[in-house]
Amino acid sequence: MSALFFLQQCLIGLTNGALVALMALGYTMVYGIIRLINFAHGDLIMLGACLALTLVGAFGLEAAGTATAGVATWLGIALLVGLCGLFCGLVNVAVDRLVYRPLRDAPKLAPLVSAIGVSFIFMNIGLFWLGPADRSFPQLLPTANLLPGEGLQFGWKDLLVLVVVVPLMAALMVLVKSTRLGKAMRAVSQDETAAALVGVDVDRVIAATFFLGGFLGGAASVIYGLYINTIGFQMGFQNGLYAFTAAVLGGIGSIPGAVIGGLVIGLVRALSTAYVGERWAGAMVFAILIVILVFRPEGLLGRRTKEKV
């Protein structure tokens, strides 16, 4: 039983971690391109969850919930992911345009404090949208186990996380590695002036980065609702904290780093919940963060050295 139990916890950890990773990408991408820790990202995800809940009602998706998930349910979820992704992406672009872009040449502290301000504004919008109490997010997928036998549990919800997160991350990696936009993003992240001098529209590339980070956050918000089944106006804080920690753990600015950081955090959280007790899970995550940062201040995949000038 114990080996199986361990495996089960790992499975839970990896699934949760994939969700954390999706949220972490928004932090790491924005940091990578303009060295801004976008504190509002967690609350942006919360706004995405608000929209998701509203849309579930509007589409009448609650009716689903038979033994197997029907095509209509999956299409509905795909639509939710697309719409909430679009929404969060556009809100993120708007915030960049209205708040961060005017502060581009200001001291680093100005956009940072503004990000905290935006975070509070989002939280208030969320409070208005959802009300002060936590809201339950409908169970759209059946609860049946997809694995044979009684041993390991892997349900439709776990599958959902993987079928959304894995392709999105793969697409992001391909985009950054081999598209024109991706090349421009890497150029801007290294030297904005040099990028502008080769003809890159720097503001547009930054806006595109905010859009992509926001889109992934919006997708994550839908998965979060469907997976955790409870949302509330304060959810952005804790989720943001874990996601940000994942980004730092992996090496902030590094996309594969955010993915690995998210998975590590998911695993640590699941294993410490199982073996040490749930109330210690948070402490364990941050203890590990501190230990890793002591030995590798740049994070697991971050860059160690400054490049030759």
Added chain:
Amino acid sequence: MPILEVNDLQAGYGPITALHGVSFDVEEGELVAIIGANGAGKTTLLMAISGIVPALSGAVLYRRRSITGLAAHVIMRQGIGHCPEGRRIFSRLTVQENLELGGFTQRDRWQLRRDIAEACELFPVLGTRMTQVAGTLSGGEQQMLAVARALVGRPKVLLLDEPSLGLAPLVVRQMFDVVGSLTARGITIVLVEQNARAALALAARAWVLEAGRVTLAGTGKELAADPRVRAAYLGE
């Protein structure tokens, strides 16, 4: 009719004004030089032409049309290339990726390949280093990459900011040979240099910048023979 004309340009950084009304012009296909001591404002002048440093007053005309106040990428796309001071290559990308970024505005892949191959003909060492991460190139190779990257963008006018900085004497010769050969390819050159002797030898006309003002102007020959220039910039 000059291809590029700078009229009474003022520019600076916040409270600091680095250029107090600078004027000069370049004819199409000409190579001109801007020389001056450290801090004279040479880099600021090129950055202001490129739209990186905003102009406070005055105008930059390209083919008679004002480009003052346009965004840097728009100015580049109109045909003004800029190889900035200190190389500023993308050090974590490969040589190949750096050159491809130089041709960022080139949508035709085949043309881009030809342009990269052409730039590598000028600096053969780059052709052998295509997959190397640019930050690990030697200083001289990085400088060549910076110039090659600007050339891949097919500039009509190329602003070169100290292309010989930090190069070994033999490589400096090679760099100036390349720079001198560019006008034959129809590229107009504005050359900023500490190495005043080599720059004046190449330049049809030149301007001396001191504390943000033009203090002397003339043909390259005239300035090279001018006693003030010889004393201040040629170390005689």
